[in-house]
Amino acid sequence: MNIIMSYLNTMFSAYPQTPRLLEAKAELHGMMEDAYTSLIAEGRSENEAVGQVISDFGNLAEVAPELGITSELGIAAGSPAAAAPTVAPAAGAPAGGAAAAGIPAAARPTQPADPPVTIAEASGYADAHERTRYRTAIAIALFVISPAKLIWLTSAASEGVIPLASGPATLIGVFALLLLVAVGVMLLISSARELTPFNRLESGRFTPTAEVTAWSRELAQRHERSRIRALQIAVLLWILSPAPLLTAALLNDSPTKGTWVASGVVALLLVVAIGLLVLLPTAWAHTVAEKLDRRGPAPQAEDDDPHSIVGVIASFYWPLLTAIYLGWSFIGDAWGQSWVLWPIGAVLFGAIAAGGGAWESYRRARR
Known part of the structure; x- marks a missing residue:
């Protein structure tokens, strides 16, 4: 469905669109669609099913060994940090984060006080x-x-x-x-x-994430x-x-x-x-x-x-x-x-x- 495809596009956007990664993207899309169909058959709502699928398959580093693209991710990222979860930078932030921008560790901004919103939380809120x-x-x-x-x-x-x-x-x-x-x-x-x-979420005490942003925009566009x-x-x-x-x-x-x-x-x-x-x-x-x-x-x-x-x-x-x-x-x-x-x-x-x-x-x- 469109929400899953939008999430995949966001997840793979940090890497070159090589034939192998495109093939892996299509394979992961099929896996996510199959899981979504199974959850719907179990009686889950559409938002719950999407949230569960993204929670299970949303970490590219975790599914990379199963897809056989660990080396491709390492080459694309240029460092062992490729094994870390993929999160798109916030709007207006330098690509690659503070380290890529050459900012010393001591000068980097501290973690936000508000915890990030998760797909599962966002889907429950929508439901x-x-x-x-x-x-x-x-x-x-x-x-x-x-x-x-x-x-x-x-x-x-x-x-x-x-x-x-x-x-x-x-x-x-x-x-x-x-x-x-x-x-x-x-x-x-x-x-x-x-x-x-x-x-x-109602009061805005959360840190937005690329995954939830893409999901919420697709949800609004669908309706x-x-x-x-x-x-x-x-x-x-x-x-x-x-x-x-x-x-x-x-x-x-x-x-x-x-x-x-x-x-x-x-x-x-x-x-x-x-x-x-x-x-x-x-x-x-x-x-x-x-x-x-x-x-x-x-x-x-x-x-x-x-x-x-x-x-x-x-x-x-x-x-x-x-x-x-x-x-x-x-x-x-x-x-x-x-x-x-x-x-x-x-x-x-x-x-x-x-x-x-x-x-x-x-x-x-x-x-």
Whole structure:
């Protein structure tokens, strides 16, 4: 598979591409593919199988005698150190390490305080994200729709659409809001518990390795098409989500207009939540790759960049929302209902900002 091939390319990149080494590379690839197939047949997940295969065959010095390429590795390296495990240098470091650069041993940098991340650890981390992706997405969607029942019941009760007084209707709506929030929090706690063994990866307390970097990039690339497709659908939904609210507010003159507007707000929240449910479960591999592939200092925050997608949207979004609020309030004399635009607008902008940020991350990764 592609992840195994990418790892092999990294492992052999330090040596000349002689016919014998190319033959050994193909032989090792076959051995790794056979081991991967056996692990999958045993019921291992894809990430677990890849991690185990790379752990078993990932040290070129250990498998060199079996492949009969010990002398080739010694000639390529030019010293007995060829028997040491092959690890690609970090980005920007001199080829061959401190010794090859002529740096005295006393002046060489000390070992990093954080231990390197292993393939097995990285694959377990990816599996945990994949297992919890739907729980996290559902929790966030529940937070978005949690005020929906409160908004609708309050408005419907005040206009006599339902046989409830405003007090009981508000109480029922508050209980529904708290229940949805509680369920969402429980789902997030459950997800966090599964990620607890990988706290050091979540917080960045590790030293990246060439093997894990290649593996994580390949993992993200394999799932990138579905993530971009989901992002396109989600952004489309978020852009169209105000349509029910605007229709109810501007084209409805019935005595129960407030209830229709509240229904439009509920529809907006539902569409935003659906967009999140479409996008978030597909972003797990991209999240894992961003955590494991640390290639430099953190980029400038998207909101601080005036040329970012989020910055461009923000430049006209809030003025437009203000104009809608004032127009609805003055023309429709709806000061008692128009305030709902602000919390809904904030939720919608948060969703758009998340989509814009995901797109910016994708664009940077493609550079």
